[in-house]
Amino acid sequence: MKKGTLSMVSSDFKAPAFICNDGAKAQYEQQELALIRRERIARSGIPTRFLKADLGSCDLRIQSYAATFDPHSSHSLFLRGDVGVGKTYSAAAILLAVAGTCPVRFASMGDILREVKATFANQGNESEVVKKYSGVSLLAVDDLGKEKPTAWALDVLFTIIDKRYSNNKTTIFTCQYSGAELYERLASEGDRETAHAIVSRLQEGQYIVLEGEDRRRPQLIG
Template sequence: MAYAPQVVQAARERLEQRRQTADSQAAALQEKLCARIPRLLDIQRELTTALPAITRIILQGGDAAQIEEIQQNNLALQQEMADILHRAGFQMDNFEPQYTCPKCKDTGYENGKLCCCYRQLLQEEACRHLSSLSAVKLTDFDSLNMAYYEETVDKRLGVSPRQHMQDIITYCKEYAHNFSLSNDSLLLQGATGIGKTHLALAIARVVTEKGFSVVYGSMLPLLRQLENEQFGRSEGDSMAHLTTCDLLVLDDLGMEFDTAFSRSCIYNVLNARLLEGRPTIISTNLSAAALQEKYGDQITSRIVGGFVPLLCVGKDIRQIMRRRSMG
């Protein structure tokens, strides 16, 4: 998979950061222990002279008995060190850097191949990069102000808009906190400004914090990026990241310009994710009929047939805020 240079750079910086942290923590602990128990420092010095000593003997023609003696001495020193550390409440391991990935020691490579930890970082950074193209910011569930939802019972809903929204929030919280790749896809519908985007981004935040790869954003900048890559104006393989990330959150579907290119991108992404069983969240102010009118059968059937619909109702929060700030 191709990655944009800034994605590779960010992933490499994170690996480097991990390695430096592990090295400096180990060095700090060694220094502290050696200051407390000077004998540890002597042992370390003696151990580091062993290898050059053996090399010298081999280069001079080799004396098996001498080499054996040095090796026995080394083993005894290591045992003494282990005993000292044990008495001080530590283990030999504590003297070694504790790498996040012991397989590649946070270098990103194992046996000349990309280590899985590096692949994971590249995927995370690619998702972060794509998400950063949109102006949307992640948020949390609790900052949604319930005062904007009516308390009186709505006949069509059978409950008050506030209760209805409360139920949707509970559902979305559970969805996010118990997230797995087998989660359903969600369609958050409703008029502009009643909290759909807020909910979608709150889910994206929790799922991101759980360590899943999440791309979130408005359709428009994502499509622009796909177009730039298609025509060689930008490097990367965003289509692959959009289809393979653990969760894709498409905000405000329907606000993008309708072109043959945008339509085929939306279809390809949704179809690939549905076939692979990867969850997607769409927020839109279009009804099923309006989706049908804008996108036609192919896309609408994928959404209507494959997504759990959640209808948000309430007053337009932005309008109320505007009115308040004016008054």
């Protein structure tokens, strides 16, 4: 300031400070987490029918699994049961419950096989399919064994499962069949050693059998 120039700023002036309110900060962080969760669910592939699957209505073992889920350690789950007992519902409920902690993806075995076949028909590269399903933190594969894969598709399926297994990625499988029955279905049109390797890797996770009436039957014949 030049000599003789009057200052228009009071000597008592203090620059305004941004007040950090803990409550407001916590609310903002909660909103951010909620947005991330919604975006993950939107990209997850969970069928519309199961987007409101409620963990609280699931078997207590399912609730316990979700409550102790750790995205940084592998704790795969094999859900076995007859048609209509809630396997798919339970898998979707788990994904919805933990989507706030990590990316999740849902796909039926048929979805995966169709994507693999599409790359073959278009002379594409199955590596993108493998990357899509092997890299996500938590993957749910619905109806494992329902569709019988060709030998080539079985190899791709094994690659996905093996990569997840080797990198400690958690996978949830739903299936109607016992281990022996699943092996026979996978091996029927593919390599038996590959089928055995897949089933072997499934045995290291938690195994839950869901029982009960077919929830869909009354709607059809009632």
